[in-house]
Amino acid sequence: MAVDTLRCRVCEAEYPAVASGSCARCFGPLEPVYDWDALARTVSRESIEAGPRSLWRYEALLPTAAPKNIKGGPGWTQLVSAPRLASAVGVGEVLLKLDHTNPTHSFKDRVVGVAAAKAAELGIETLACASTGNLGNAVAARAAAGGMRSVVIYPNTVEPEKLLATAVYGGEMYAVRGTYDDCSRLIVELSGEVDWAFVNVNLRAYYAEGSKTLAFEIAEQLDWELPDAVIAPIASGSLFTKIWQGFEQFRRLGLVEGTAPRLYGGQALARDRRSRRRRSRDRDRTRLQRRDLRRPGRGRRPQHVAARRHLRRLRRDRCGRHRRCAARSGCRGRDRRERSRRRARHGHRVEDAAADRSAGRSRDRGRRRRAARWARCRMSIHQPAVDPVVASFRDEITALDVRLVSTINARIKAVKALAEYKEERGLAFVDPEREAWLVAYLKRVNGGPISDEGLEELLAFVLALVKTEVARG
Numbered sequence: 001m002a003v004d005t006l007r008c009r010v011c012e013a014e015y016p017a018v019a020s021g022s023c024a025r026c027f028g029p030l031e032p033v034y035d036w037d038a039l040a041r042t043v044s045r046e047s048i049e050a051g052p053r054s055l056w057r058y059e060a061l062l063p064t065a066a067p068k069n070i071k072g073g074p075g076w077t078q079l080v081s082a083p084r085l086a087s088a089v090g091v092g093e094v095l096l097k098l099d100h101t102n103p104t105h106s107f108k109d110r111v112v113g114v115a116a117a118k119a120a121e122l123g124i125e126t127l128a129c130a131s132t133g134n135l136g137n138a139v140a141a142r143a144a145a146g147g148m149r150s151v152v153i154y155p156n157t158v159e160p161e162k163l164l165a166t167a168v169y170g171g172e173m174y175a176v177r178g179t180y181d182d183c184s185r186l187i188v189e190l191s192g193e194v195d196w197a198f199v200n201v202n203l204r205a206y207y208a209e210g211s212k213t214l215a216f217e218i219a220e221q222l223d224w225e226l227p228d229a230v231i232a233p234i235a236s237g238s239l240f241t242k243i244w245q246g247f248e249q250f251r252r253l254g255l256v257e258g259t260a261p262r263l264y265g266g267q268a269l270a271r272d273r274r275s276r277r278r279r280s281r282d283r284d285r286t287r288l289q290r291r292d293l294r295r296p297g298r299g300r301r302p303q304h305v306a307a308r309r310h311l312r313r314l315r316r317d318r319c320g321r322h323r324r325c326a327a328r329s330g331c332r333g334r335d336r337r338e339r340s341r342r343r344a345r346h347g348h349r350v351e352d353a354a355a356d357r358s359a360g361r362s363r364d365r366g367r368r369r370r371a372a373r374w375a376r377c378r379m380s381i382h383q384p385a386v387d388p389v390v391a392s393f394r395d396e397i398t399a400l401d402v403r404l405v406s407t408i409n410a411r412i413k414a415v416k417a418l419a420e421y422k423e424e425r426g427l428a429f430v431d432p433e434r435e436a437w438l439v440a441y442l443k444r445v446n447g448g449p450i451s452d453e454g455l456e457e458l459l460a461f462v463l464a465l466v467k468t469e470v471a472r473g
């Protein structure tokens, strides 16, 4: 059932279902509007099971009609058990969703498949994107299959092997001297100039819906049951949100019962200068967490033998914190290769960039708490009742607040020691000249976004607060 309306997720303004990137009123993201009453009457387990062995078996729950030739379409990838991986991580059962068996070996075939079908429906003949690898492959391949023209714009730092994989499909490729962000900005500008289907810009509302099919397939392949937990990469947050939406939509239609799965998000860390700075800044915090894990009674358990390794990952892998860095650099890193090798040891070799994509469930309820604790070593946990992207931002804000409180405490201790030293020598505790210098110095080194006025207010408050606390003893 093709939808004919898009709705802004922020202000709820409605638009016709054409190629439109964001809300004209508030720039919020647009989402297709489905007629849930009609879907509840027409969609059943049987109607889905009678569909093709591709993501188009869920055509009724997608925003566009299936293309005419859907042989070899993306999706309907295997969900296989990995018992050795399950015992290695200490959970009852782990299932892997083998999305590398899609036509161009990544889940991007799903999202591009839906966007390309919409482009064809709208009569657009050029499929385009900015990419650091997988998306470019999917766009070029889908365009070749559908007899369309493809244009892929990529940063000139992308590895030659990845470009070769895109080039074999015969599309047009343009290198940009800059980062992935620069490429993204360029395609946003281009989308206002040329009549092309930029899959993740002006077709984003349709494109993103392709990710839901991962959740649909997992539920159907588990004989219409929901898994206990799903582990997925966060990346831009879109895949993660759509997996959650997919399960919710199946529940809404009564196709599955029970509580929604817990969602665990992982994020690989890019190796750019900014993240290296963050790593060194966070070293103290990580040391603290390491001590916690070595507490007597916890540190010797089998799942914590690997805690040191997990903590090393924690520096690279903190969910949400490095969302933008990671999306920008395409996440090339040792951590993904390591994870990919780990999968390979259990019989599933996956492409590095896809290595942190998996679906997991634990049947053994007695082991659940341990599994969750293991996951906490390296991932942030989101309650399914909250929008997972909101939960991820909240995690980031909470972590910052924890550091803020710890910094204030450290400052109070240092000032208290100074006050005692001064008192012994009969020196005045408050030195207005030093305070004026401190304010001027911090204004000079402040990198923003806090304004000079804001910084003055903050410092006045902090200085007064610390004095009061020191006076309290």
Ligand SMILES: [Zn+2]
Residues within 6 Å of the ligand: 008, 009, 010, 011, 012, 013, 023, 024, 025, 026, 027, 028
């Ligand atoms: Zn809006």
